[in-house]
Amino acid sequence: MPRFRIDIEYDGGPYFGWQRQAGHHSVQAALETAIAAFSGEEVTLFGAGRTDTGVHALGQVAHFDLSRDWPARTVQNAVNARLAMADETVAVLAAAEVPAGFDARFSAKGRHYLYRIHNRRPPLTVNRNHAWHVSAPLDAEAMHAAAQRLVGTHDFTTFRAAQCQAKSPIKTLDRLEVTRDGEMVEIRASARSFLHNQVRSFAGTLKRVGEGGWSADDVTAALEARDRKVCGPVAPPHGLYLVRVDY
Template identity: 65%
Template sequence: MPRYRLDIEYDGRAYAGWQRQAGLHTVQAAIEQAILKFSGDEIALRGAGRTDSGVHATAQVAHADLTRAWADDKVRDAVNAHLQVAGETVAILAARQVPDEFDARFSATGRHYIYRILNRRAPAALERGKIWWVPKRLDHEAMADAAKVLLGRHDFTTFRSTQCQANSPLRTLDRFEVTRRGDIIEIGASARSFLHNQVRSMVGSLKRVGEGGWSAGDLRLALEAKDRAACGQVAPPDGLYLTGVDY
């Protein structure tokens, strides 16, 4: 059975996350249905990351095993056609046949996220649901300095959901940086893998630093507490984007 890698973008507002769930509208199920209508194959799509409800992606990666070989462009265009007919806010950016050993999830060596904050008094009009509006002025330089506390390998229990199913809370955070362009603050995070809600939890705690409620030392104490109760506000899904997967 030929295996295809799919590079995918989606607006997550209409979906209960990536992962297929009975009775819920999910990105995985939408693509599987489009593939079924195109090829007649009932497949189980495997994605690189299980983004939560409302989270977006500019570069999700998944793989699918089909019963016959198709031209790469045919797979992309046919699946997109069925997604459009169904009114889905999902697009296949590229499709290409890959070796059977390729696994979208387990072959990944790095994952990259961007979290976007609109930091101004006026609310979002054009990007509502796709950015976190924070009207109080944030000190992005203090946030950038505090973000360095979380770099490296740590027990991230404080910054993971109580529903997280990972076997270990230990993760290595390779990049966690804060930049500002006008009213937009972007927080970039990179690691081999992340815990459930880890990025949104870290961002929410950084916001507390930006507001002046916490210092970098307070963020370190929260990390060292290894206690979910020590976490700051969990940022909403609106501003989170999966922007890349390394292989």
């Protein structure tokens, strides 16, 4: 039974997150429906990350099995055709047949996220629902300096959603960088894996630093408190993008 890997891009706005859920439209369900429509097989899609409602992806990865050995290009083109017919905001960027042992989630060695803050007074138009609109001026250099306090191996309980299902709050954060390009402030985070809402919690906390309400020492104190109540505000989902997964 051949196994296929697909690399996926999607606008998460219309979906109730990645994971299939009864009574809600999800990215997983949209893809499974498209795969079944062309192949005649009911499949279960396994993704590298379960993005929340409204979160976007530039490089999500998933795998699934089919009984027929379709050419990978046929899989890509046929799934994209079905997605387009259904008016889904999802696209398969690449498809490849992979060894049976490949697992989109458990074979991953690194995940890379981007959080975008559009920092200007006027309301957003083009970037509406694709970046967090923050009208108060942000000091990106101060945000970057504070972000370095979070890099490394730590107990990230403060930055973990209450409903997070991870067995341990201890994670190793390889990179957390903040840069500015004109009006856009970008936060880039890299790690093998993340806790639920971890990147959005980082973004909300660093925004507080950028506004001058917190210092880098306050971020360190919040981390060391291991207390969700002292975290900064959780940034909205529509600024977050799953950029790439490494294998």
